[in-house]
Amino acid sequence: MKAAVIGDGGWGTALALILHANGHNVTVWGPFTENIEAINRNGINEAFLPDIPLAPAIKWTSSPVEAVTQAELVVLAMPTQFFRDVLAQFVEHIPKNATIVSVTKGLDRDTHQTMTNIVSQMLDTHRVAALSGPSHAEEVARGIPTAVVVAAEAPAIQSIVQQAFNGGNFRVYTSHDITGVQIGGALKNIIAIAVGISDGLGFGDNTRAALITRGLVEITRLGIALQCQPATFAGLSGMGDLIVTCTSKHSRNRGVGERLGHGESLHEITAGMRQVAEGVWNCDNALALAQGHNVDLPITQLVHEILHGERQPQEAVETLMERDAKPE
Numbered sequence: 557m558k559a560a561v562i563g564d565g566g567w568g569t570a571l572a573l574i575l576h577a578n579g580h581n582v583t584v585w586g587p588f589t590e591n592i593e594a595i596n597r598n599g600i601n602e603a604f605l606p607d608i609p610l611a612p613a614i615k616w617t618s619s620p621v622e623a624v625t626q627a628e629l630v631v632l633a634m635p636t637q638f639f640r641d642v643l644a645q646f647v648e649h650i651p652k653n654a655t656i657v658s659v660t661k662g663l664d665r666d667t668h669q670t671m672t673n674i675v676s677q678m679l680d681t682h683r684v685a686a687l688s689g690p691s692h693a694e695e696v697a698r699g700i701p702t703a704v705v706v707a708a709e710a711p712a713i714q715s716i717v718q719q720a721f722n723g724g725n726f727r728v729y730t731s732h733d734i735t736g737v738q739i740g741g742a743l744k745n746i747i748a749i750a751v752g753i754s755d756g757l758g759f760g761d762n763t764r765a766a767l768i769t770r771g772l773v774e775i776t777r778l779g780i781a782l783q784c785q786p787a788t789f790a791g792l793s794g795m796g797d798l799i800v801t802c803t804s805k806h807s808r809n810r811g812v813g814e815r816l817g818h819g820e821s822l823h824e825i826t827a828g829m830r831q832v833a834e835g836v837w838n839c840d841n842a843l844a845l846a847q848g849h850n851v852d853l854p855i856t857q858l859v860h861e862i863l864h865g866e867r868q869p870q871e872a873v874e875t876l877m878e879r880d881a882k883p884e
Contacts, residue, residue, distance in 0.1 A: 561631045570693040656685070
């Protein structure tokens with residue numbers, strides 16, 4: 557197929573490599589002309605995925621028209637906070653019969669809806685899927701064995717995306733639970749910040765395990781309120797992605813939390829980051845969505861307060877431990 561990847565960050569670049577390896581004709585769009593020119597000149601995406609040689613056949617452009625003209629598959633890999641604005645640049649150019657795949661892990665900043673809901677509304681299409689799971693770009697790009705899940709309402713769309721990406725060391729499962737797959741991807745970043753804070757404070761494996769486990773409870777609780785399938789959160793896009801994001805050296809969200817636990821301010825941390833830690837931007841969105849459905853997310857609430865400077869990390873831990881005793 558002719559495939560377009562919108563977003564030249566690490567994840568978009570890694571998925572472009574997967575699609576190219578599977579025999580597709582791939583074009584990647586990026587917003588910064590200077591980065592696109594550097595990639596075309598050097599054959600490496602030094603800004604977002606350094607040390608990974610890029611296939612010469614992959615095309616790189618900063619022109620929306622050039623990126624998606626005649627595209628049969630369009631992969632949306634832009635950060636949550638820019639998602640709607642970037643997609644607006646492509647609305648008039650994406651072919652009506654293209655299959656759209658969101659790989660962005662977050663919620664819309666204005667409506668708190670999932671990314672696929674925003675795609676369906678803006679592009680007036682039902683040919684939409686979400687791809688998620690434990691899949692750090694750094695490892696996917698190096699061919700480390702990885703398993704993910706693609707979710708779509710229509711089995712035909714699931715099949716198209718599965719066949720496009722599945723192959724080699726990248727295994728793709730399918731799901732009908734398109735909302736649940738995205739809720740897991742959005743909230744796991746917030747829990748990873750909490751785990752990082754715990755690590756930064758010097759706590760141990762017991763604390764980390766407790767936060768991951770109770771974090772999964774929060775994700776599942778919200779998912780059930782949104783009519784998602786509980787089993788989704790025990791799968792790759794739930795427990796799988798949560799584990800890898802909370803424990804990996806590649807996790808930017810866990811890294812942000814660790815630095816917060818060490819006493820750095822959020823401004824100091826984010827000022828020096830080139831790539832996005834989605835949990836920082838999505839904490840407010842997740843909390844607003846949960847409050848709208850009367851769902852209690854105590855870990856998410858405390859991460860929100862820490863990010864906004866309303867509570868110190870050590871105090872937040874004490875608050876969690878002093879909550880009323882209750883059944884698991």
